[in-house]
Amino acid sequence: MLPLKDTDKPIVQKLLSAGCCARCVLRFCCVSVQAPYRQPPQETLELLRAFIGQKHDGKVQNSSTADDSSHDAAGEPPSKRAKLDPSEAAADSQGHACVCVVCLGVLQGLCGAEQAAKVAEAVREGNYDFDTLLLSVSLPAQLCVREHSCWLHVKKEVRDKGLALTKDDVIQVKEAFKWTMQGLIAKELGGVAVVTKSSFEVGVEFTHPETDSDCHFLGSSCPDCFKPTKNKQSVFTRMAVVKALEKISDASFLELYPCPPTRASSSCVPQDVQCLHASVFVAGRYNKFCRSLPQTPWLIDGERRMESSVEELIAAPVLSVFRADGFNFSSSGREDVDVRTLGNGRPFAMELLNPHRSRFSEVEMKQLQETINKSSDKIRVRDLQIVNR
Incomplete structure (x- = not known):
């Protein structure tokens, strides 16, 4: 009925x-x-x-x-x-x-x-x-x-x-x-x-x-x-x-x-x-040891001035592991290309867009941090973690 x-x-x-x-x-x-x-x-x-x-x-x-x-x-x-x-x-x-x-x-x-x-x-x-x-x-x-x-x-x-x-x-x-x-x-x-x-x-x-x-x-x-x-x-x-x-x-x-x-x-x-998966946010701190490395890709009139950047060195391994479609990178301030960042490092955060993988344990985040650090001697990342918006 x-x-x-x-x-x-x-x-x-x-x-x-x-x-x-x-x-x-x-x-x-x-x-x-x-x-x-x-x-x-x-x-x-x-x-x-x-x-x-x-x-x-x-x-x-x-x-x-x-x-x-x-x-x-x-x-x-x-x-x-x-x-x-x-x-x-x-x-x-x-x-x-x-x-x-x-x-x-x-x-x-x-x-x-x-x-x-x-x-x-x-x-x-x-x-x-x-x-x-x-x-x-x-x-x-x-x-x-x-x-x-x-x-x-x-x-x-x-x-x-x-x-x-x-x-x-x-x-x-x-x-x-x-x-x-x-x-x-x-x-x-x-x-x-x-x-x-x-x-x-x-x-x-x-x-x-x-x-x-x-x-x-x-x-x-x-x-x-x-x-x-x-x-x-x-x-x-x-x-x-x-x-x-x-x-x-x-x-x-x-x-x-x-x-x-x-x-x-x-x-x-x-x-x-x-x-579509909601964005996942990853945060940490980075040190920069190179005096010829910009924080973000340096392009002038469509031409790249430096071969890499802090953003790209961090983002590549993170994107690969989270299988995300893209990202937005933010930091607490920035430094000139020829300035190093020492001490405890500069805080940064990444918004990962449409990540296909979104759940990681603390051990897995530690492993990802080590992967980033081993990929280049120009930067080092610490305190890498998943955070909320």
Whole structure:
């Protein structure tokens, strides 16, 4: 049984008729229990049909006629109403799932064992040190537009039933995705916990080129929300689209965008899984014994003036052992190239970016310190240790 109420029936009917997948129907009905999202979507679809009293004979019965009359009563322009054929509901005439008009397939075929196996494989290939992981999801900005359209589609039913329900109560696509995928990924990785806070993050990104233009009408309606920036390929970022949807009136939106959204012929495209470990910080003190060694690489007009530097002599062994993608080097002051640093040495710290190995014992840090010291007679390191930010 699904945790739905009788007042949800007209909402379920309208969403299925509009072409929403089973999991998106649950989201719009504000189902916050995770278990229904984890069961096979076809089973959930059958339960939803039974809930609203539909008899499934190979096609989903739909109430497009009733929907059209309600649109007419609301005064919506006929050109913007979606004409729904009975075969264009949550499944086609053979019972195969069509692409959801809201999540564009993210909560359908892209949210199961096959995708979990791909994520787990990417994690294993990265060969990271981790005990837990955080799953993050990046979705196309146009999903916000489509969700807003579907929300307006059911808003009248919500208002007529006197329900205390707002758009913010709808479960987000990324939350439903995580609820569905967390257990599958944990199983693929041998029981590793997928948590809400971890130093190791696994990012899953989706794009949908077919509907990239869905957001463009907002550019003319809310131009203040879309300002070009140097680092962004498109002005239609997710945050900008959300801001524009908060400003645009329901009437203006319905004039410019179909309600419910039109169907897409393809699902979202999953991009490469990105793994990222939080920075690890290493600190210590260094002595410099050479009078021709700069603290950092010395470049003038793109040409190197000295063959090495304190930074490079320390960083090379550290990067190799931590298997980090890069580093930032900082020190407590600096000395001229021809000045030695004696005594207790100068304090320094390194931020190691995306380290694949992050856990070291005191003995291993001592061994790393000796490796640095044996690599050159120009410097010496002491008190090498892992520290917090």
